Amino acid sequence: MTKTEESTTTVTTAGRWALGGDLSVSRTGFGAMRLPMRDFGIPGVDPRQAVAVLRRAVELGVDHIDTAAFYFHQDVTANALIREALHPYRDDLVIATKVGPGRRRPDGEWLSPAGPEELKAAVHDNLRELGLDRLDLVYLRLQPPNDGALAERFGALAELQQEGLIRHLGISNATVEQLAEAQRIAPVASVQNRFSVGSRTDSAVLDACTEQSIAFVPYYPLVGKGGDQAVSDTAQLEAIAARYGASTAQVKLAWLLALSPSVLIIPGTSSPAHLEENMAAGALTLAPADLAALTAPHTV
Ligand SMILES: NC(=O)c1ccc[n+]([C@@H]2O[C@H](COP(=O)([O-])OP(=O)(O)OC[C@H]3O[C@@H](n4cnc5c(N)ncnc54)[C@H](OP(=O)(O)O)[C@@H]3O)[C@@H](O)[C@H]2O)c1
Known part of the structure; x- marks a missing residue:
């Protein structure tokens, strides 16, 4: 077996999920935010490396890439990197994007929460930048903790879905109540919230998604952001990883995948070595005692 075949098997090992009931993706995907920038305001790697990482991700079996028009540093954008690396796209590649508060180009300053017309314009920006006629999955990205009622904004995206420009809708940074509010307007295929071994405040949202097959x-x-301490490696995490001969990153990703069949991971990296590592995480099966130990409150 070649290295590629071996790695493809490991991406596949995480299993698959049907987004919105009809869009099949591997549960191991890829987040593109870290390609044009290391963090907001900090430049990313050489675009040639970013393109190589994207191509390798797809070669490894990734068919779900997460992006946004507001992932950019100066004139380097995630959407343009994705297009350069992967267009014309494979039929089975799902590109998910997010619209919400925009960022001014090129300086990157965050703009105030977008209204319905600005959100519609942002959908058109994503279509143009990615070179697509229809977006597979568009999230309304709310600004935590609460940036106001979502009915008009989600309704605007639902109108574009009716027009055929969007296949499925999602919501990001949502509470259980906001998920229910969005569902009264249109079906929600996916919720994208912050969640990790070290950050589990949204477990009620995860439970709601699991119950409803979202x-x-x-x-x-x-x-996390700027090497956030909340998700830094604990001694316990390092000990568990060492026992499996795995990295702590792989343990964090395997823990997420074990939480629920609804969980789809999109770890972001601009490093070819980290990519290989992350894509292999689905092959790591943690024992129930280790899953429980990582889930216990004292590990946070
Ligand atoms: N909806 C929202 O509000 C929202 C907010 C943030 C992000 N997102 C999406 O979620 C995706 C995932 O988040 P993220 O990319 O920010 O994830 P993350 O958990 O913060 O991880 C990314 C960081 O971890 C490092 N890393 C990656 N793999 C590693 C490994 N195996 N070992 C050690 N370090 C590793 C990366 O650096 P290297 O490049 O050096 O590997 C990068 O700095 C994003 O790409 C984006 O698509 C959504």
């Missing part, structure tokens, strides 16, 4: 896509699964 995908739950945890963001910041590994490190």
Whole structure:
């Protein structure tokens, strides 16, 4: 077996999920935020490396890539990198994007929460930048903790869905109540909220997704913003990883995948070595005692 075949098997090992009931994706996907930037305001790697990482991710079996038009540093954007690396896209590649508060180009300053017309314009920006006629999955990204009523904003996206520009809708940074509010307007295929071994305040949202067969896509699964301490490696995490001969990143991702069949991971990296590591996490099966130990309150 070649290295590629071996790795493809490991991505597949995590199993698959049907987004919105009809869009099949591997439960191991890829988040593109870290390609054009290391973090907001901090430049990313050389675009040639970013393109190589995207191509390798797809080669490894990734068919779900998460992006947004507001992932950019100066003139390097995630959407343009994805297009350069992967267009014309494979039929089975699902590109998910998010609209919400935008960022001004090129300086990156965050703009105030977008209204319905700005959200519609942002959908068109994503279509143009990615070179697509229809977006597979568009999240309304709410600004935590609460940036107001969502009915008009989600309704605007539902109108674009009716027009055929969006296949499925999602919601990001949502509470259980906001999920229910969105569902009164249109079906929700996926929820994307912050969640990791070290950050589990949204477990009620995860439970709601599991009960209703909605995908739950945890963001910041590994490190978080600026090396956030809340998800830093604990001695316990390191000990568990050492016993499996795995990295702590792989343990964090395997823990997420074990939480619920609804969980789809999208770890982001600009490092070829980290990519290989992350994509293999689905092959790691943690024993129930280790899953429980990582889930216990004292590990946070
Ligand atoms: N909806 C939202 O509000 C929201 C917010 C943030 C992110 N997101 C989405 O969620 C995706 C995932 O979040 P994220 O990319 O920010 O995840 P993350 O958990 O913060 O991990 C990314 C960071 O971890 C490092 N890393 C990756 N793999 C590693 C490994 N195996 N070992 C050690 N370090 C590793 C990366 O650096 P290297 O490049 O050096 O590997 C990067 O700094 C994003 O790409 C984006 O698509 C959504």
